[in-house]
Amino acid sequence: MKKITDLLTTTKIISITGNETVTITDITADSRQVKKGSLFICLDGATVDGHTFAQKAVDAGAVALVVSKDVTVSSDVCIIKVEDTRQAMMDIVPSFFDYPANKMRMIGVTGTNGKTTTTHMIRHILRSQGHKVGIIGTIHIMIEDKSYPIHNTTPDVVDLQHILNQMVNEGVTHCIMEVSSHALALGRVSGVEYDTAVFTNLTQDHLDFHKTFENYLAAKCKLFEQVSASNQVKTGKGAVINIDDPYGHRVIEATTAPTMTYSTQGKGTLNAHDVTMTSKTSTYTIEFDGKQYPIKMNTTGLFNVYNTLAAIGACLYENISMEKIDEALQSFRSVPGRFELIEEGQDFAVVVDYAHTPDGLQNILQTAQEIKESKMIVVFGCGGDRDATKRPIMGRIAAEFGDTIFVTSDNPRTEDPNQIVKDVEVGVKEGLREGSTYEVVVDRKEAIKKAVRSARTGDIVIIAGKGHEDYQILKDRTIHFDDREVAREALKEK
Ligand SMILES: CC(=O)N[C@H]1[C@@H](OP(=O)(O)OP(=O)(O)OC[C@H]2O[C@@H](n3ccc(=O)[nH]c3=O)[C@H](O)[C@@H]2O)O[C@H](CO)[C@@H](O)[C@@H]1O[C@H](C)C(=O)N[C@@H](C)C(=O)N[C@H](CCC(=O)O)C(=O)O
Numbered sequence: 276m277k278k279i280t281d282l283l284t285t286t287k288i289i290s291i292t293g294n295e296t297v298t299i300t301d302i303t304a305d306s307r308q309v310k311k312g313s314l315f316i317c318l319d320g321a322t323v324d325g326h327t328f329a330q331k332a333v334d335a336g337a338v339a340l341v342v343s344k345d346v347t348v349s350s351d352v353c354i355i356k357v358e359d360t361r362q363a364m365m366d367i368v369p370s371f372f373d374y375p376a377n378k379m380r381m382i383g384v385t386g387t388n389g390k391t392t393t394t395h396m397i398r399h400i401l402r403s404q405g406h407k408v409g410i411i412g413t414i415h416i417m418i419e420d421k422s423y424p425i426h427n428t429t430p431d432v433v434d435l436q437h438i439l440n441q442m443v444n445e446g447v448t449h450c451i452m453e454v455s456s457h458a459l460a461l462g463r464v465s466g467v468e469y470d471t472a473v474f475t476n477l478t479q480d481h482l483d484f485h486k487t488f489e490n491y492l493a494a495k496c497k498l499f500e501q502v503s504a505s506n507q508v509k510t511g512k513g514a515v516i517n518i519d520d521p522y523g524h525r526v527i528e529a530t531t532a533p534t535m536t537y538s539t540q541g542k543g544t545l546n547a548h549d550v551t552m553t554s555k556t557s558t559y560t561i562e563f564d565g566k567q568y569p570i571k572m573n574t575t576g577l578f579n580v581y582n583t584l585a586a587i588g589a590c591l592y593e594n595i596s597m598e599k600i601d602e603a604l605q606s607f608r609s610v611p612g613r614f615e616l617i618e619e620g621q622d623f624a625v626v627v628d629y630a631h632t633p634d635g636l637q638n639i640l641q642t643a644q645e646i647k648e649s650k651m652i653v654v655f656g657c658g659g660d661r662d663a664t665k666r667p668i669m670g671r672i673a674a675e676f677g678d679t680i681f682v683t684s685d686n687p688r689t690e691d692p693n694q695i696v697k698d699v700e701v702g703v704k705e706g707l708r709e710g711s712t713y714e715v716v717v718d719r720k721e722a723i724k725k726a727v728r729s730a731r732t733g734d735i736v737i738i739a740g741k742g743h744e745d746y747q748i749l750k751d752r753t754i755h756f757d758d759r760e761v762a763r764e765a766l767k768e769k
Pocket residue numbers: 304305306307317318319320321322323324325328426427428429430431455456457458
């Protein structure tokens with residue numbers, strides 16, 4: 276609970292009208308979440324303008340509004356006019372919650388791929404040392420063992436501050452967050468000071484939003500600027516950076532914080548070498564501080580070696596010894612929907628994976644290539660209302676690796692699924708090798724079933740793009756859809 280006047284010192288105001296003496300019990304930018312005593316911030320969004328919900332918010336109990344346009348409401352609520360309501364939200368909300376991020380160790384993980392996996396690895400290691408851990412990311416929010424649903428990988432300011440505050444109230448000591456480029460560009464993480472920033476990699480994605488790759492890189496770099504020692508509420512900050520990534524150096528340049536680099540090519544502070552793997556495990560040696568540590572993981576793929584190195588780096592900054600980290604990692608099980616093997620006693624492999632970027636797909640198919648005994652069957656599509664330029668690129672990659680490719684729908688959202696598969700097909704045709712075939716099966720269920728039906732002994736079926744998702748977003752509705760369930764059904768039918 277805070278007086279409106281106390282909050283207003285944190286942001287630049289044009290004018291205030293109405294009752295200025297009110298006390299605020301909550302803040303929201305969503306009229307549907309307004310409670311009695313709420314401050315409602317009107318945001319002009321990508322689809323609707325929050326100002327149009329001003330009256331609705333007042334009817335629901337809002338006692339104050341933050342606006343940038345004139346609104347007419349039917350009571351004497353406090354109306355605070357500002358230049359930019361988004362900026363006001365970024366200023367006011369963390370202050371309302373007394374900056375919860377300053378009361379926990381904050382570990383932020385960014386990069387195109389591997390964020391979810393890396394955050395879960397860090398969580399596993401920290402919990403093995405008895406820390407109370409919260410996690411925020413694509414799959415869910417978790418406070419210790421309790422799980423809560425999430426709508427964005429990195430929630431917007433209000434939701435984020437609410438969650439962080441809840442974590443503090445429940446005694447969380449370490450919060451691990453995926454920090455998406457959208458979040459960094461839109462200021463969703465304002466008021467959050469990170470102790471450790473982790474960079475996994477940077478490859479093409481989200482050009483629909485960032486427009487250029489440089490902008491995308493600049494957004495990612497913001498996290499590392501932020502852990503620079505000059506921002507001084509917290510001390511003991513650090514960065515963990517994949518130095519094998521072509522943009523690793525650019526990320527290093529963005530920060531003045533101490534930097535720990537990792538590599539599988541011997542270039543880092545933390546190095547992995549002699550990697551061998553099966554479809555379920557990988558074994559390698561980690562070299563750190565002049566010592567060698569044998570690692571055995573229940574995950575496969577070189578990309579997961581990178582994720583593990585990133586997680587180790589973050590945990591070394593938490594002063595956990597390499598010996599303890601090594602021991603904890605042995606019991607790590609992979610994240611749902613990330614190279615998840617579907618096993619119903621069949622004599623071929625079926626893998627559900629969340630690869631939804633060119634690099635993600637390339638990595639997963641490369642891994643499949645290395646472990647397959649016979650042919651590779653790939654089922655995938657691309658999401659609608661997302662970077663369309665990645666579609667033919669992913670098509671080409673699928674065709675370069677797969678022996679049979681089923682091009683299908685992902686989450687079409689507002690787009691025509693037939694057009695999306697056509698965009699993918701252009702690349703498939705380009706990349707198709709002699710003897711390889713492809714088929715367009717727009718219905719994802721049908722595509723998965725066909726792929727499973729066509730598999731023979733020793734084959735590997737890769738179903739990519741939706742991983743843990745248990746829904747499919749269509750133009751007019753969202754339906755229940757789970758690649759793993761469909762694959763299991765198909766295996767039982769076979
Ligand atoms: C482009 C984008 O990021 N959009 C986000 C934005 O939505 P928006 O601007 O469309 O909001 P809007 O629907 O126009 O609404 C405007 C305002 O009116 C309010 N409103 C709306 C309806 C109503 O009845 N009452 C009301 O008050 C809304 O709460 C909002 O404040 O604000 C919403 C609320 O915070 C977000 O959920 C939404 O993310 C959408 C769903 C999304 O798909 N975002 C993707 C692109 C995204 O952010 N992805 C990243 C990256 C994932 C990765 O790593 O690959 C992520 O972090 O998730």
